Amino acid sequence: MAEILNVQGLETQFRTREGTVHAVNGVSFSLKEGETLGIVGESGCGKSVTVMSMLRLIPSPPGKVVAGSAMYQGKDLLKATDEEIRHIRGSQISMVFQDPMTSFNPVLTIGRQVAEPLEIHSAVSRQQAYDRAAEMLAMVGIPNAKDRLNDYPHQFSGGMRQRVMIAMSLICTPQILIADEPTTALDVTIQAQIVDLVKRLRDELGMAIIWITHDLGIIAGLADRVAVMYGGFIIEHAPVKELYTNPTHPYTMGLLGSLPRLDVSGRKRLTSIEGIPPVLLEAPHFCPFAPRCKYAVDRCWNENPGDFNVGPDHTAACWVDTKTGRER
Amino acid sequence: MGRFVVRRLLWLIPVILVVSGITFILMHSAPGGPWDRDLSARQVDPNTQRLLNEYYGLDKPLWRQFVAYIIGDYNKDGSFKCGLVCGNLGPSYRQRGLTIQQILFMPPEGKNFFYSRFGYSIRLGVYAMLFAVILGVPAGIISALKQNTWADYISLFIVTIGISVPNFVIAIFLIIIFASWLHVVSIVPRSWDQVDVWILPAIILGFGTMARTARLTRASMLEVMRMDYVRTARAKGMAERLVIFRHMLKNSLIPVVTMLGPSLAALVTGSFIIETMFGFPGMGRAYVTAIGQRDYSMIMGTTLIYAVLVALANLSVDLTYVLLDPRIRLD
Incomplete structure (x- = not known):
């Protein structure tokens, strides 16, 4: 690919x-x-x-x-x-942030915020953008998506807000989605749902x-x-x-x-x-992990290791071959 | 919402009672009375004083006078004269034939309400407010966006002056500069119908509020700028100008707008120094004069109007909060 x-x-x-x-x-x-x-x-x-x-x-x-x-x-x-x-x-690269509580503007409606990327990046009317926003909300599993467009962020739970966040980031169908610790602020069952x-x-x-x-x-x-x-x-x-x-x-x-x-x-x-x-x-100028490393040798303190190929498509930045304990 | 407003308005009743009680006590603790302290004029002879006291009920015990002011009392002829509860603020002791309402709210012949004493003070307060907002809010926004640049420092300098120097001191400096040296404004206007004579009093009166508005706008803008949702807006690909106007402004102006209500009340009620300095025909000057003359009912009436204005301003804050911030619900 x-x-x-x-x-x-x-x-x-x-x-x-x-x-x-x-x-x-x-x-x-x-x-x-x-x-x-x-x-x-x-x-x-x-x-x-x-x-x-x-x-x-x-x-x-x-x-x-x-x-x-x-x-x-x-x-x-x-x-x-x-x-x-x-x-x-x-539009092409979008982000989902860690804290769904603070990542929404508290004084704008969810519909407005979810539709916003579409309004910015494509020539659609506000109504079309809102319709699309409702579709996206339904897609991420928000019940009664259409009715909830006029709600404000504080009316959603944390997990729901993260779903909304995902809907918002995907509304322009980007090629790359960057998710910056999207589940860290959520409890474990919600984490699994989001994943x-x-x-x-x-x-x-x-x-x-x-x-x-x-x-x-x-x-x-x-x-x-x-x-x-x-x-x-x-x-x-x-x-x-x-x-x-x-x-x-x-x-x-x-x-x-x-x-x-x-x-x-x-x-x-x-x-x-x-x-x-x-x-x-x-x-x-030396390996940043050396102070905590039980394998560290003198070289680790003087020189920063480059990437070594250690397997198929597998690199590691370490002066020591941890399998054998010998220096590379 | 409706219930909340009604409840808050009902709270006005105890507020008015307490304010009038305190004012009444303070006022009567001051030595002298309405007839005996005008050194510029001929002294009223003791017999006339006694008759006047009798006529206005000032010979009665203080508690009786207070009750008479609040609820009312029987006249000599047995008819009941209603007091504050009927909206009656009483007759002035010094301006013959006029009630307090007439002095404060009645415009001169052929003019509208805004030419009454109260109207003049309202206008001055509103102009001062406009000056404060139109200059203060943009100054605060620019200082925040250009934090720690020369623009920020200049605004900080002016703001610090505005907050720390009392307005009558600023007034003297501005009068000396603009009236005595530059002759651009006249400080003894023939008529308050001219526009330019309002400029100086309004600016001086609004200066402190302008400074506080700018400071608060800057602080709250700086806070909002670091919010996660601003980053979210940028990550959506929004133009910076739109990020500022759509995502930052409304959030950062919530505390500012809520400060403006009480500020307007403070400007309308707090203008007596400026009004006295400029010989302004407003309520503030009438208030100061009334205190000097021990015009008891005038002092009471003006104080109560001020109290009501402040209370209404505070109520307006709670109501604007609801409009601005969807997270806030009353009752």
Whole structure:
């Protein structure tokens, strides 16, 4: 399948009073048509900043994309004019945000907000846009969709609002849907409903998805490929099955070790990763995971590892071969 | 909604009672009375004073006077004279033959309501308000959008002056600059029908409110700008101007609009210093004069009108809240 998005060497920094925060440090990935890419990592590892940089939604100042490219349909999103990127946002690449409570404007009706992308990007009348909005709401499983167009966000529950959010992001049938932790603010049963909904819509509409989460469990059933991020780097990147059966980077291994598994028999203690995530105030010149890594060797402290091929379509950024414990 | 309004209006009754009680006590604690303190004029002889007191009921005990003011009392001839409960604010003790209602609300011959004392004060208050809003809201929005630039700092400078300097001090400076030096406005107008003589009093009166409006607009705009839904709007591909006008403005103006109701009441009722400085024929100056002259019923009447205005302004805030913010429901 054809590649629709290719991000290379993306670097984003924030100027703050304490110094420059190196939030994203050269991230590269690509996305094929209809494919689902999961980006996993703990809070503050640069997942959201990566996708927001792509769509230029980083508040600037203080944020700034300092290097890299994001090719979409032969155009570099990072170098596009404001007008060009505006036409892509919401119509071809759209986003679903984490907190459905705060991501809607409290004083505008749901119908207005859901219809808005269509009104902006295509020459339809308001009535047509509202009709389409009602269809979309019905599609994501809002009962009495037509009547609810005139309701305000506070009249919806959290799960319903996230459905509305998804309807809003898909109303222009985008090629790429970026879901930035869409289930984090919801309780577990609602999470499962949302994930099922997105899967169904993906099969119906055929868009590609970038799904950001810190929950490896959700990604397992949803993504085709997974990129694990740490300290502003993608430290491991693999097809989903390969990653779960054959994790190679010590951080990925740690993450998986901290998850309860139903498919492995026998009683096993869950492990945790010692230490705290790095403060990204210094330019990264050594492996950001080294301070927490039990495999770390001298080289990890002096040089940042590049991506090593460790399997079919599987890369890991680590100086140590964790299978053998030897340096590469 | 209807029930809420009725309930709030009923609350006016205890408010008026308490306000009039306090005013009554304070007023009568001040030494002197309506007939004996006008040093500029010939003193009224004691016998006449006694007759006047008797005529107006000022010789009765204070509690009786208060009851007479609120409910009413029997005249000498046995007829009942209704008080505040009938909407009767009583006769003025100093302006012969006029009731308080006539002094405050009756326009001169052949003019409309807006030429009464109350009307003049309302007009001045509204002009001051317009000045405050037309300048204050855009200034606040621009300062927020251009936070920490020279535009923001200039507006901050003016706003700080407006908040910290009392308006009569600003008034003196502006009078010196624009009237004495530049001669662009006259401060002793022959007639208040001219437009230009309103400019200075309105600007001075509205200056503090303008500053507070700008400050509040800026603060609430800055808060709204960081909201998630603004990011959502941008992610939809909305043009920045539309993001500002459709998604930020309404949200950020909710607190501002709710401040404006009480501000208008404060401008209409709080203009007595400016009215006195400019010799303005409004209610505020009449109020100050009445206090100096111990014109008891005039003091009571004006205070109560002010109290009602403030109460209505507060009610209007609650009602505008409902219009602006769909999350708020009354009762």
